[in-house]
Amino acid sequence: MGSKACALAQSNSWTESTIDLRVSRLGMKEPQAxxxxxxxxxxxxxxxxxFTASAILMLVVQFLADFVSSRLTPLNIVNINSLRYEAFRKCSVxxxxxxxxPWLETASPIVLHEFVQRRNNLAVALxxxxxxxxxxxxxxxFQYYANISQKDWEVxxxxxxxxxxxxxxxxxxxxxKVVAKTSFLAPHFEEGRVRMLGMPFEEDLSIITWEEHWNPxxxxxxxxxxxxxTEDLGSIEIPKVMVDEEMRDFIQRGLGENDFEVVGLAGSVKRVKQTKTVGELNILRAINTGTVEALRAMRKCMVPGLSENEVMASLDSTMRAGGIxxxxxxxxFDENAAMPHGGPNGSKVLENETLVLIDVGAHLYGYSSDIGGRRLNTCT
Structure with a gap:
């Protein structure tokens, strides 16, 4: 037994020395942690x-997508940055x-006291x-009564x-007299954002908040x-509330399932928004007149060779120059006008005796125009 152990030890020693010798001959160092x-x-x-490889891959994919898209684009689309277009746009503007x-002189944004009056009118109607x-x-x-649109709240x-x-x-x-009492129901974590909206109120906002795990x-x-x-609810056991057609169904059902009687827009309440003030009429007159005048100004500058897209872009630029x-x-143009809300790609080119159909709308102070017209182009 002793001789076997001795032989094994000598064998291990010889193996270790052999490995050391090989490592030293190869000029290698023992691996270290x-x-x-x-x-x-x-x-x-x-x-x-x-990350670099991923970025390169994304660039390659984007390049291929752009290349394929360019191959699929019709060859007859006119370059919207052409000299003809730029001269046309400047002439129109x-x-x-x-x-x-002059139509802008009598129009002004709706001010605080008019929003207050709208809500008071609503209160009387209620x-x-x-x-x-x-x-x-x-x-x-909501925008009519408090100047906040859906996109103002959630873009x-x-x-x-x-x-x-x-x-x-x-x-x-x-x-x-009867006046409006306005309150808001909002998620607790959104309370600060509600206060920063800058809604037109004379008093501090009254906000009822709810937590994520509550029933709002x-x-x-x-x-x-x-x-x-009020602290005196009197005979109100089931509040009777009115909503309009913009209220989403799940909110209407939520109210109805939690002891509210929900009714649709009708009667005196409906007429409040339909009755326009002098200020509103001035804005409506200004935006519609401005849209028509922009269309007339552009029409005087139209020349053969312009595409549908170029005429459209120039009209947009013209209206913006006038503050709308x-x-x-x-x-x-021509047969494309048979499709009332859009042609294939806007590439058709204006020629003599071309039928031109234009439908355009613009905003001013939250009010809109919607103007449509057609004419036979006789420019030479």
Whole structure:
């Protein structure tokens, strides 16, 4: 046994010395464990290589997509940066500005006291119709009463969490008349954003907040005395609330399932928004007149060779130069005009005896125009 152990030890010693000899002959060093700093350095190197490879791959994919797209684009599309187009655009803008834009002189943005009056008119209508409150979410009606559109609140798409404005009639003993009491229902984490919207109110905003794990509609019901500005609910057991056609179905159902009686827009309340003030009429007159005059100015500068896209772009540029913002613009030539809301690609070119159809709309201070016209081009 002793001789075997001795022989094994000698064998191991010989093997180790042989390995040492081979390593020394090859000029190699024994591997050592990497220090922590070196390990991190190698990790970041690999990370940089991976990110670089990903970026290059994305660029290649984008290049191929652009290449394929360019091959699929019709060859007859006119270059919108052509000298002809630029001369046409400048002529149109200058002709429009030479009018002096007199229609803008009587138009001005809706001011604070008019928003207050709108809500007070609504409160009187609610009282007349026997409705406890009007509830609305961001949209055109919300914008009419508080100057906040859906995009002002959520630019991408309507928010899934209810943000509601509650307007109720309240008798002001000092003024001896019915005025509006306005409250808001909002997610707790959004309260700060609601206050920063700059809505047109003379007093501090009254906001009822709800947490993510709460029922927002039951929260509103439990705080109804705060929402309508009174501790005496009297005979109100089931609040009767009115909503308009913009209110999404899931919110209407949420209110109805939590002890609210929900009714649709009707009666005196409906007529409040339909009745226009002098200020509103001045804006409507200005935006419609301005749109027509921009169209007339551009028409004087049209020459053969322009494409539908170029005429459209020039009209947009002309309106913007006069302080009005286009929100849709359709220009169609000849047979394309048979498709009322758009041609194939806007590449058809204006010629003598071309039928021109234009449908255009623009915004000014939240109000819109919608002008349509057709003519036979006889330019030479």
């Amino acid at each position: 990497l220090r922590p700093r070196e390990r991190w350095r190698q990790f970041f190197k690999r990370l940089i290589v991976a 200058n002709t429009f500005l030479e009018t002096g834009l 009282e007349t119709d026997g409705i406890d409150a009007f509830i609305v979410e961001p949209g055109y009606t 991408w798409e309507p928010e899934e969490r209810p943000f509601l404005m509650v307007i109720s009639p309240h008798f002001d003993t000092t003024l001896s 509609y039951m929260t509103l019901w439990k705080n109804w005395h705060t929402a309508i500005g 913002e286009p929100f849709f613009d359709i220009v169609l």
